[in-house]
Amino acid sequence: MRLRFRVLSMTAIVAALVQVCGSAPGVTKPAGEDIIVTAAPVYRPLAALSSEERFPEGAQLLLVHQGRATPLVKGFAASADANVSFDGKRVLFAGKRAAGDPWQVWELTIADGSLGKLISSTADAIRPLYLPAGQLVYALRTSAGYQLVVAGKNDEHAPDRITADAGSIVLPISYLPVSAVPVDVLLDGRILFEANFPLGSGSTPELYLVYSDGSGVESYRCDHGLARWGGKQLASGDVVFTHGSSLARFTSPMAHEVRVVAPRAEYAGQIAETTQGDWVVSSRSSSGAHYALGRLKSSAAKSAPVALQAVIALSGENLVDPVVVAARMRPNHHPTALHPWSYANLLALDSRLSREGDLKAAPAWVRLETMDSQGHVVANGTAPVEADGSFFVQAQGDRPIRFALLDAKGAVVRQEHGWFWIRSGEQRICIGCHTGPERASENRVPAVLLRTTVPVDLTGAKAVSQSQTNALGGK
Numbered sequence: 001m002r003l004r005f006r007v008l009s010m011t012a013i014v015a016a017l018v019q020v021c022g023s024a025p026g027v028t029k030p031a032g033e034d035i036i037v038t039a040a041p042v043y044r045p046l047a048a049l050s051s052e053e054r055f056p057e058g059a060q061l062l063l064v065h066q067g068r069a070t071p072l073v074k075g076f077a078a079s080a081d082a083n084v085s086f087d088g089k090r091v092l093f094a095g096k097r098a099a100g101d102p103w104q105v106w107e108l109t110i111a112d113g114s115l116g117k118l119i120s121s122t123a124d125a126i127r128p129l130y131l132p133a134g135q136l137v138y139a140l141r142t143s144a145g146y147q148l149v150v151a152g153k154n155d156e157h158a159p160d161r162i163t164a165d166a167g168s169i170v171l172p173i174s175y176l177p178v179s180a181v182p183v184d185v186l187l188d189g190r191i192l193f194e195a196n197f198p199l200g201s202g203s204t205p206e207l208y209l210v211y212s213d214g215s216g217v218e219s220y221r222c223d224h225g226l227a228r229w230g231g232k233q234l235a236s237g238d239v240v241f242t243h244g245s246s247l248a249r250f251t252s253p254m255a256h257e258v259r260v261v262a263p264r265a266e267y268a269g270q271i272a273e274t275t276q277g278d279w280v281v282s283s284r285s286s287s288g289a290h291y292a293l294g295r296l297k298s299s300a301a302k303s304a305p306v307a308l309q310a311v312i313a314l315s316g317e318n319l320v321d322p323v324v325v326a327a328r329m330r331p332n333h334h335p336t337a338l339h340p341w342s343y344a345n346l347l348a349l350d351s352r353l354s355r356e357g358d359l360k361a362a363p364a365w366v367r368l369e370t371m372d373s374q375g376h377v378v379a380n381g382t383a384p385v386e387a388d389g390s391f392f393v394q395a396q397g398d399r400p401i402r403f404a405l406l407d408a409k410g411a412v413v414r415q416e417h418g419w420f421w422i423r424s425g426e427q428r429i430c431i432g433c434h435t436g437p438e439r440a441s442e443n444r445v446p447a448v449l450l451r452t453t454v455p456v457d458l459t460g461a462k463a464v465s466q467s468q469t470n471a472l473g474g475k
Contacts, residue, residue, distance in 0.1 A: 034325040035064040035272065035280065036072055036082040036091065037293060043318040045268055046205055046229060048126065049179045049196055051145050055080060061093060063325075064312060073108060073115065077101070081321065083129050087160055088327035092118075092128040092136060105138055105151075107162065110325065118166045119151060129185050131212055132331045133159045136166065137173070137182050137191055145179035147172055148193060150212055156333045173214030175398050175421035176200040177375060180208070183231050183270070184239075189334035192220070192239065194229050198418025200371075200400055205229040207241060207250075213336040214398075215423045222355055222434060223256040230269010240279070242269035247281075262296055263308045270321040280311060282320045291318040338425035343459050344397045345427045347448075349441040350389035351405055353432030354414065362389045363405035363413050368458040371400040371419065382406065383456035389432070390446035394455040397424025405433070 040059035047054045059080040061072040072091070073079055077099040083092040089110055094103045105119035105128045119125045124141040131137055135152035150173055152166040163169075173191075174180045178200050184192040190209045197206035197219075205227045210217040220231075220239065228248070231241040239250040240260065247260035247267055268282035268291050279296045292313030312319065351366065352359040365382040372378050385391045385405070395401050401422060404415035414433060422428060431441050 035293075035322050036084070036325060037062050037064060037069075037282075037312075037319045037322045038080045038082070039069075039314060039317040039319055040080070041316060041318070043268065043291060043320055045320070046227075048139065048146055048181045049194060049205060051141060051179055054126075058099070062319075069312065069314065073106075078103075079106075081127050082323050084323055084325055084328070085130055085160070086132070086328055086330040088325060091325075092130060094124075094126045094128060094138075102141075105136070116164065118162060118164075120167055125149075127182050129182050129191070130162075131185060131191075132156075132189060133333045134162055135212065136162055137185070137212065139179070139181045144177035146181050148174040148180050148182060148191070148210070148214075150214075156335075159330070159333070171214070173210060173212065174217075175214070176400050176419055177371070183207075183229075184233055185331050186233050186239075187237065187329065187331050189332040190216070192231050192233070194231075197224050198416075200419030202418060207231045207239070211334050211336075213334070213338055213423065214421075215336070215338060215426045216428070217420050221250055221255065221257060228257075230267075230271075232269070232271050234273050235277075240271055242267040247271075265308065266291075268318075268320045272322045272324050280322045280324075281308075282318075282322065283308065284318075290314075290316065291320050293319050293322055337427075338423055339427070341425045342397060343394050344422040344424060345392070345394055345455050346422060347392050347427075347429045347446070347455075348390055348432065349429065349446050350432050351385055351391060351403075352389035353435045353441065355434050356414070359389075359405075359413065362387050364408040365406040365410070366391050366393070367404045367406055368393060368395055369402050369404060370396065370460070378460070380458045380460045381456075383458060386447035386451070388447045390448040392446075392448045392452070392455045393458045395422055396459040396461075397422055397426065403433070 038059050039062050040055040041057040044054050058078045061079040061082050062069045063072045077096045079093055079095040081094040091108045093106055095106045096103060103124040103126050104117060105125050107116050107118055126139050128136050128138040133154050133156040135150055135154055137150050139146040140149045150171045151169060152162045153169055180193050180195040182191050182193045186192055190211055193208050194205055195208055196202045197204045207220045207228050209220055226243050228241050231239045233239050245266055247262050248257045249260055251258055265283040272280040281294055281296055282291045283294055284291045293311040294308040295311050296308060352362055363385045366385050367382045368380045370378050370380055383391055383393045400419040402416040402419050405413050407413050
């Protein structure tokens with residue numbers, strides 16, 4: 001697809017633009033760093049969560065340099081999803097050589113314009129992001145929706161180059177029959193991704209976190225309700241995202257989102273941050289208009305309304321997902337702690353606790369449920385819950401799971417409506433049932449570990465009956 005670029009409005013590109021995650025130590029920031037943006041006649045930001053096309057009429061990456069927008073790569077029918085390397089020398093992107101090709105992952109070397117294909121597949125591969133140890137994460141289209149995949153050799157000693165055989169070294173890191181799409185790699189090394197809430201069964205876009213080995217999946221915050229997508233981390237560590245008609249942020253001291261005071265508009269998400277703390281955002285005045293790039297002053301994060309300054313708009317094109325071409329801080333590398341097991345161990349410290357309200361009495365049992373290949377719910381048995389709300393179980397790894405709490409008669413007193421997964425070899429501890437980051441249990445040894453350090457086997461290989469759990473100490 002060929003795009004015609006006619007500039008409608010442009011101000012000088014913001015001086016000293018800096019990458020989303022802050023400046024790299026020892027890196028000199030030249031004035032007027034370039035911006036890469038995706039231009040598309042039609043943009044559907046949440047289409048991938050339904051395994052649909054975000055750019056049904058094509059897309060092309062543009063390089064905005066000294067006030068002019070030109071194609072970043074040539075010879076492609078479509079290109080999108082730019083992500084600049086930590087040293088600022090290369091760009092990952094999703095591209096199609098021919099219109100009928102699937103989206104694949106490519107890497108561009110900025111200095112000489114050379115190209116290399118990193119991921120070659122018969123299915124679409126979108127939203128590639130650099131990881132800090134020579135790998136990348138992307139979303140691969142499958143029959144079960146887009147799944148998170150990590151590719152490349154995990155080598156913390158040579159992190160500045162993704163090996164040419166990246167596509168032959170792949171690790172699936174999501175295990176639910178629903179779409180999950182990466183949006184950022186945080187400074188602590190975790191992957192920020194979008195999926196519908198409740199995870200595995202809902203329809204409201206939400207932001208989640210997972211480590212690069214697929215372990216530790218969780219909601220970013222537990223104040224669910226409004227649709228959230230397009231998250232991006234700032235140099236401060238806060239994560240800014242969009243509700244569509246407004247912007248909000250997650251900040252470390254708060255257990256809930258914080259409103260961003262910004263002009264009334266529709267925001268596409270995926271902002272970029274300047275050295276002054278200003279934000280380059282993609283917005284439009286109404287649903288019938290096209291997204292353009294504008295600048296919000298840093299006071300948008302505070303209380304006073306501010307004006308949205310125009311940066312660049314192109315006739316008939318949506319400009320979305322701006323990124324800055326500059327070196328940036330490398331996130332922490334997450335060394336895996338997974339054991340070579342086919343199962344995982346899960347310890348709950350106090351299942352009585354919940355954001356929905358604490359239970360006055362401890363449940364008698366916990367039931368582990370999983371999902372078979374046809375999407376049917378399967379109960380894998382029960383385990384006793386101690387008087388302090390603790391339990392210790394073993395589950396099969398790399399598949400959907402959820403818990404239900406039961407009373408002494410087997411009736412459900414509380415249950416998870418969504419799903420999550422546990423990696424094979426993972427050992428995970430939770431506080432309670434959806435308690436949120438602001439809660440913590442008492443500083444004491446949980447009663448279940450005083451009774452036994454052997455988890456109840458709920459992998460399904462040895463289904464635990466009610467009589468067996470009674471013998472293990474269930475009331």
